[in-house]
Amino acid sequence: MNIKEFSELVNGEIIGDPQRTITGVSGVREAKEGDITFISSPQYIRYLAGTKASCVIVKDPVPDLTIPQIKVSNPHFAFAKALEYFYPKSAPVAGVSKSAFVAASASVGDNVSIYPFAYIADHAAIANGSVIMSGAFIGEHTKVGMECLIFPNVTIREGITIGDRVIIHAGTVIGSDGFGYVFENGEHYKIPQVGGVIIEDDVEIGSNVSVDRATIGNTIIRKGTKIDNLAQIAHNVTIGQKSLIISQVGIAGSSDIGDFVVLGGQAGIADHTTIAAGTMVAAQSGLKGHVEKGIYAGSPAIPHATWLRAQALFGRLPELNRKIRELEEKIIRLEKGEKS
Numbered sequence: 001m002n003i004k005e006f007s008e009l010v011n012g013e014i015i016g017d018p019q020r021t022i023t024g025v026s027g028v029r030e031a032k033e034g035d036i037t038f039i040s041s042p043q044y045i046r047y048l049a050g051t052k053a054s055c056v057i058v059k060d061p062v063p064d065l066t067i068p069q070i071k072v073s074n075p076h077f078a079f080a081k082a083l084e085y086f087y088p089k090s091a092p093v094a095g096v097s098k099s100a101f102v103a104a105s106a107s108v109g110d111n112v113s114i115y116p117f118a119y120i121a122d123h124a125a126i127a128n129g130s131v132i133m134s135g136a137f138i139g140e141h142t143k144v145g146m147e148c149l150i151f152p153n154v155t156i157r158e159g160i161t162i163g164d165r166v167i168i169h170a171g172t173v174i175g176s177d178g179f180g181y182v183f184e185n186g187e188h189y190k191i192p193q194v195g196g197v198i199i200e201d202d203v204e205i206g207s208n209v210s211v212d213r214a215t216i217g218n219t220i221i222r223k224g225t226k227i228d229n230l231a232q233i234a235h236n237v238t239i240g241q242k243s244l245i246i247s248q249v250g251i252a253g254s255s256d257i258g259d260f261v262v263l264g265g266q267a268g269i270a271d272h273t274t275i276a277a278g279t280m281v282a283a284q285s286g287l288k289g290h291v292e293k294g295i296y297a298g299s300p301a302i303p304h305a306t307w308l309r310a311q312a313l314f315g316r317l318p319e320l321n322r323k324i325r326e327l328e329e330k331i332i333r334l335e336k337g338e339k340s
Helices: 005-010 042-050 075-086 304-314 318-337
Strands: 013-015 036-037 055-058 070-071 173-176 181-184 187-190 198-199 210-212 218-221 293-296
Touching: 005 013, 005 036, 005 055, 005 070, 005 075, 036 042, 036 075, 075 198, 198 210, 210 218, 304 318
Parallel strands: 036 055, 055 070, 173 210, 198 218
Antiparallel strands: 013 070, 181 187
């Protein structure tokens, strides 16, 4: 592929030789002859002086650069398209392995791949074009939509609904029991968890994530949401469309997370919390109650701008404390002077 062909793929504007050949993709510091790279922030422009790349994707043209440039509105997206083109996913061979278990009552669509040692339970349904890898468990009456990719050792328990084009990475458990107990006669009595989980279209869930089934009703993850590794989604939680849940986030039961919400790594959301659409929560923050749209940080979380000011003061607390003591001593001396 030459630069002109790639620019057409990303609707870019060429600055320089459009016929130069592109043979690979790399970061700006690792690039070699034939590679295309990208600059997503002005702070990385300094690396272009020593790059060996044959082309760079930019948002704004870089003056005095000797290699060709492709100007686009979103360089990171264009770089993703380059990776897609040069590193296409290998298409799995359609068909059901003889080493897989597929119940006689299960429904398997066209062009489905079921790898060795996968388990498809009674009355489960796998729609057209989906891939179920080795060690995956699909429970009774669970539905997996079209063109889903279920990686090894994923457990999707009974009565779960998975939409189309969903990706679930290795080790994740969908539909584990919600954590519900009532204390009676000195014992923690388990509350039956009889609800389900609904995961809508185009959701991606990282590795070793737990999504608990609802006590009654459903835990719901809506269209286009992306969940990073090691997150915990408790029973009866609803996560809106196209939200981002970063690694090690914990969302307690019956919380309602709006559309386009971003929860930073290790953020903790208390039970029955409501977070408005478009909210951003910094890493390691803690939230509870009704949270209006905004940017929050800290535990308990406060508006991000306030948190930044508080953090700036925090490092000066010993100095401020010393000054306060000095002022107190001066006041005491003045008061004694007035009395004398």
